[in-house]
Amino acid sequence: MARIVTVAAAQLGPIQKAEPRSVAVQRMVRLMERAHARGVQVVVFPELALTTFFPRHYHEDRAEADSWFETAMPSNETAPLFEAARKYGLSFHLGYAERTPDGGHYNTAILVNPQGEIMLKYRKVHLPGHAEYDPARKVQHLEKRYFEVGNLGFPVVRAPLGGMPVNAGLLICNDRRWPEAWRVLGLQSVELVMLGYNTPSINQDAKGFEAHHLRVLHSHLTIQAGAYQNATFAVATAKAGTEDGCELFGNSIIVNPQGEIMAEATTWGDELITADCDLDACTLGRTTIFAFDKHRRPEAYGRIIDQVGAVAPPEWQSSRAAE
Ligand code: ING
DSSP: OOOEEEEEEEEBOOOOTTOOHHHHHHHHHHHHHHHHHTTOSEEEOOTTTTSOOGGGSOOSSGGGGGGGSBSSSSOTTTHHHHHHHHHHTOEEEEEEEEEOTTSOEEEEEEEEOTTSOEEEEEEOOOOOSOSSOOTTOSSOOOHHHHOOOOSSOSOEEEEEETTEEEEEEEEEGGGGGOHHHHHHHHTTTOSEEEEEEOOBSSOOSSSSOOOTHHHHHHHHHHHHHHHHHTTOEEEEEEBOEEETTEEEOOOOEEEOTTSOEEEEOOSSSSEEEEEEEEGGGHHHHHHTTTOHHHHOOGGGOHHHHHOSSOOOOOOOOOOSOOO
16 A cells, blocks of 8 residues: 655744744644645654744853753643644654753754654754854854754654654754765665755855855755655755844755655745655665665775765876886
């Protein structure tokens, strides 16, 4: 019997620095109501969906930034999400800033079932930006200041979504730019990758020219390639619009295992896009071009594990004796 799961990217428009969590949560509950009306079974919210993208703001005392973090999930502010999930029989993905009881700080994503159980948790591994205030930047990007590198690896779990078992995996924002992250999920037979992102629509650094249209191109390129090369569906959900003067692009998409965009958001506000994902569509790629067990050659991939940065190649020397 076909395993068809109806998924939604629940894109959020901007959340201003001064806006309380309750406003974002109310907007997300509205999107869950709309998702239910459209027969959706899994709703994917963005990265850091409860607050503004606070890593653009510098706090000299890191403890001041703790107000952006959740110490409990659910909490009083986020309980309405769990109530809506139960009411509508929805599973949902939520990105948020997690502070652990032992004082850890992570950029985290969870997958929650209608009963309010957290079926999967992931902590962002690829943290872009910098740790100290950078006066050369128009806008700071302080993820390396406020978050530790994720310590949960890239887990995949076979979990019931829409009443069917689905191999689900999570990425967060910058992770989508690293093929290694997708491949670790692919090597666990992932069928549905869910990810949220907050990405500026223009290059804030003065490090070189980058045409504005490339921001969306690179985002789509990485998600489509990741889905195709690992024979998986992907739901990628933006936080979009202008937050305290910083513009984030939307363009949330749902992608199939052939790398095709099934649906794309066309606004930069709160918007729901949906798609019916026939999970058996993962089988073709997984049993032919990307039959990893038949075609991968790990013995040739040593550099991927052994090296962090790139090294200079050896200089070519002619093999002919000096004329
Ligand atoms: N944001 C951005 C992202 O990877 C970025 C950072 C923007 C990197 C543009 C490169 C180019 O989409 C987050 N939050 O990772």
